[in-house]
Amino acid sequence: MEPEILSESVLRDFTRAVFLQMGCSEEHAEEAADVLMHADLRGIDSHGVARLSGYVRLWKAGRVNASPSFHLSTETPSTATLNADGALGLVSAPHAMRIAIEKAKICGSGWVAVRNSNHFGIAAHHALMAAREGMIGFAVTNASPLVTPAGGAERMLGTNPVCYAFPAGAEAPFVLDMATSAASNGKLEIAERKGKAVPEGWLTDQNGNASTDPSALRSGGMLLTLGSDTEHGDYKGYGLSSVVDLLSGVLSGANYGPWVPPFVSYLPVLPNLPGEGIGHFVGAMRVDGFRPLEEYQEHMDRWIRRFRESKARKSEKPVMIPGEPEAREEVMRRQTGIPVNDKVMADLRQLAQELNLNFA
Amino acid sequence: MEPEILSESVLRDFTRAVFLQMGCSEEHAEEAADVLMHADLRGIDSHGVARLSGYVRLWKAGRVNASPSFHLSTETPSTATLNADGALGLVSAPHAMRIAIEKAKICGSGWVAVRNSNHFGIAAHHALMAAREGMIGFAVTNASPLVTPAGGAERMLGTNPVCYAFPAGAEAPFVLDMATSAASNGKLEIAERKGKAVPEGWLTDQNGNASTDPSALRSGGMLLTLGSDTEHGDYKGYGLSSVVDLLSGVLSGANYGPWVPPFVSYLPVLPNLPGEGIGHFVGAMRVDGFRPLEEYQEHMDRWIRRFRESKARKSEKPVMIPGEPEAREEVMRRQTGIPVNDKVMADLRQLAQELNLNFA
Numbered sequence: 001m002e003p004e005i006l007s008e009s010v011l012r013d014f015t016r017a018v019f020l021q022m023g024c025s026e027e028h029a030e031e032a033a034d035v036l037m038h039a040d041l042r043g044i045d046s047h048g049v050a051r052l053s054g055y056v057r058l059w060k061a062g063r064v065n066a067s068p069s070f071h072l073s074t075e076t077p078s079t080a081t082l083n084a085d086g087a088l089g090l091v092s093a094p095h096a097m098r099i100a101i102e103k104a105k106i107c108g109s110g111w112v113a114v115r116n117s118n119h120f121g122i123a124a125h126h127a128l129m130a131a132r133e134g135m136i137g138f139a140v141t142n143a144s145p146l147v148t149p150a151g152g153a154e155r156m157l158g159t160n161p162v163c164y165a166f167p168a169g170a171e172a173p174f175v176l177d178m179a180t181s182a183a184s185n186g187k188l189e190i191a192e193r194k195g196k197a198v199p200e201g202w203l204t205d206q207n208g209n210a211s212t213d214p215s216a217l218r219s220g221g222m223l224l225t226l227g228s229d230t231e232h233g234d235y236k237g238y239g240l241s242s243v244v245d246l247l248s249g250v251l252s253g254a255n256y257g258p259w260v261p262p263f264v265s266y267l268p269v270l271p272n273l274p275g276e277g278i279g280h281f282v283g284a285m286r287v288d289g290f291r292p293l294e295e296y297q298e299h300m301d302r303w304i305r306r307f308r309e310s311k312a313r314k315s316e317k318p319v320m321i322p323g324e325p326e327a328r329e330e331v332m333r334r335q336t337g338i339p340v341n342d343k344v345m346a347d348l349r350q351l352a353q354e355l356n357l358n359f360a
Numbered sequence: 361m362e363p364e365i366l367s368e369s370v371l372r373d374f375t376r377a378v379f380l381q382m383g384c385s386e387e388h389a390e391e392a393a394d395v396l397m398h399a400d401l402r403g404i405d406s407h408g409v410a411r412l413s414g415y416v417r418l419w420k421a422g423r424v425n426a427s428p429s430f431h432l433s434t435e436t437p438s439t440a441t442l443n444a445d446g447a448l449g450l451v452s453a454p455h456a457m458r459i460a461i462e463k464a465k466i467c468g469s470g471w472v473a474v475r476n477s478n479h480f481g482i483a484a485h486h487a488l489m490a491a492r493e494g495m496i497g498f499a500v501t502n503a504s505p506l507v508t509p510a511g512g513a514e515r516m517l518g519t520n521p522v523c524y525a526f527p528a529g530a531e532a533p534f535v536l537d538m539a540t541s542a543a544s545n546g547k548l549e550i551a552e553r554k555g556k557a558v559p560e561g562w563l564t565d566q567n568g569n570a571s572t573d574p575s576a577l578r579s580g581g582m583l584l585t586l587g588s589d590t591e592h593g594d595y596k597g598y599g600l601s602s603v604v605d606l607l608s609g610v611l612s613g614a615n616y617g618p619w620v621p622p623f624v625s626y627l628p629v630l631p632n633l634p635g636e637g638i639g640h641f642v643g644a645m646r647v648d649g650f651r652p653l654e655e656y657q658e659h660m661d662r663w664i665r666r667f668r669e670s671k672a673r674k675s676e677k678p679v680m681i682p683g684e685p686e687a688r689e690e691v692m693r694r695q696t697g698i699p700v701n702d703k704v705m706a707d708l709r710q711l712a713q714e715l716n717l718n719f720a
Binding site: 073074075076077078079080081106107108109111113136149150151152153154156162164166174176178179180182183199201202208226227228231232233235236237238239240242243245246247249250251252253256257258274275285286287288289290291292295296299300302303306307310311312313314317318319320322 | 433434435436437438439440441466467468469471473496509510511512513514516522524526534536538539540542543559561562568586587588591592593595596597598599600602603605606607609610611612613616617618634635645646647648649650651652655656659660662663666667670671672673674677678679680682
């Protein structure tokens with residue numbers, strides 16, 4: 001079935017209305033809608049309006065605070081920890097990034113850990129806030145445990161994304177936004193819907209044995225880390241995922257490892273948690289804290305062009321710059337609209353009914 | 361042939377003597393020897409005294425300045441760029457890290473880009489300097505181009521390592537020190553010496569076609585990035601390697617991408633370089649800029665123990681904590697000595713003769 005195409009403004013208005021109905025302030029509803037729309041515009045469909053009903057269910061279960069009071073629990077000129085008071089990560093992460101940017105304006109860089117938060121949407125949204133200010137942006141978050149450490153057979157880590165955004169000159173920014181697992185949950189769901197096996201190296205069954213059955217994850221299986229096996233460096237993906245967990249969880253005072261609260265309302269939160277909510281870590285470094293901005297921009301453009309023009313394995317598939325396909329998609333979708341599949345459409349219509357809102 | 365076992369002090373004295381003979385100051389010779397010994401002690405044999413003759417050859421070729429004048433070209437309270445004046449990276453990277461640590465003491469974090477430098481040894485040495493001060497340490501460097509971007513067929517990136525060190529409480533620090541390529545050059549050399557094929561996903565031949573022949577790298581082939589192929593996320597390893605190159609090269613004013621000068625004296629430096637030498641990027645963040653140190657240490661220990669005790673795929677192979685095997689090796693080798701293989705022994709003896717020094 002072909003997806004329906006909705007304009008950005010229709011989806012944005014509805015999304016904002018949902019957050020307002022949850023009790024968010026005008027400002028927070030706007031911000032949260034902005035993050036979800038940014039995902040849909042960039043083609044990261046798994047992180048846009050497809051998640052809206054999930055946020056509502058978490059709120060209904062009392063696991064999201066729609067009217068949080070943010071406060072900094074620790075602070076130095078270039079660092080801070082934000083207690084997000086159970087907020088949507090869609091709201092706390094941009095708030096933390098604004099603090100990081102203000103710190104960077106004053107002393108060159110700013111780094112903010114966030115605890116007591118929830119799912120923060122696409123990391124690229126937050127990192128790009130810094131890039132627009134002539135800064136290098138960094139954003140990571142821990143997430144519901146689905147991933148096993150290298151050599152392990154237990155869900156200990158989330159897909160823990162790492163994101164860096166580097167501003168350029170005439171070129172679009174360089175944006176790396178990657179899960180530290182070999183494959184994302186979203187890719188498994190697509191394969192499962194199509195009834196297809198997935199490549200070896202993506203997941204294991206519940207005993208830690210290799211599996212190519214995408215449904216194994218729902219039956220207690222585990223995702224593998226980037227690298228997939230010892231020979232190909234799964235311990236590196238494990239290490240990166242751990243760094244994300246340490247920055248987001250241990251440093252901030254949030255939960256970490258197997259204790260990170262699930263994103264879905266039907267899974268319970270574990271007892272005796274070591275921290276509060278889930279955690280993020282964001283940062284911004286002023287480019288001109290290292291080198292004059294114009295000089296940097298010139299070399300950044302040169303880097304991008306040299307890589308884009310480097311020899312490709314197949315001449316019809318040129319080497320890509322991280323973030324380039326998403327930037328292109330964003331330009332296109334702003335004009336032609338956002339495709340929404342039937343499952344998500346049904347979900348949004350159901351949500352509209354529940355919350356007594358109008359929807360397409 | 362069994363390797364010879366040398367005591368740390370014999371190797372350290374000889375290494376320091378070699379650097380003194382190159383014209384390094386007492387202080388620099390001590391520092392450079394320290395970095396190489398740290399690699400040998402931690403069991404990273406590819407980055408210890410095995411590299412000593414390579415540094416000497418680069419110096420003889422006029423590509424290393426043994427008596428550099430360091431200066432900062434740009435500075436804010438939490439950031440700076442160090443012009444290393446052609447120094448050994450073994451000396452400039454610790455110098456940069458000391459500046460980062462001083463900045464962090466004053467304003468919470470410190471970040472120093474380094475240009476006009478050379479190979480910096482093991483990244484873990486530099487990151488651990490911060491961990492010893494109750495700070496999270498970060499160290500990356502770009503390197504001679506040997507790696508192709510995802511989908512590419514050209515040497516555009518180095519094995520560009522990423523290192524993070526997190527201090528703990530009673531436990532040893534968490535140390536991730538990983539190349540962003542699927543496999544290291546060193547692993548290929550070992551396979552080649554043994555005449556063994558390597559796994560698919562490590563390298564390609566000169567045309568970008570998959571290869572399992574370890575000698576393909578010397579015949580113009582390329583290393584693949586972490587992830588190995590599209591299905592397993594080679595674009596993620598490419599993205600991470602690029603981030604290292606941008607921080608180390610583009611941000612600092614060093615060379616980047618295919619222009620990074622080779623580490624070996626028999627390969628020429630390209631003409632019309634966009635920057636100076638190779639580049640590094642180091643950083644330090646005070647833990648207590650985010651959370652009281654004791655509280656953090658307690659949770660860091662808990663994180664480490666929970667992961668160590670998590671369910672392993674094979675009960676005889678427990679899940680490892682990044683940096684743990686190296687820390688164990690260091691304790692052992694400090695007592696029992698450092699194994700040096702025959703090839704490296706011959707190399708060191710030859711060096712002793714050339715420079716008119718005594719050696720075992």
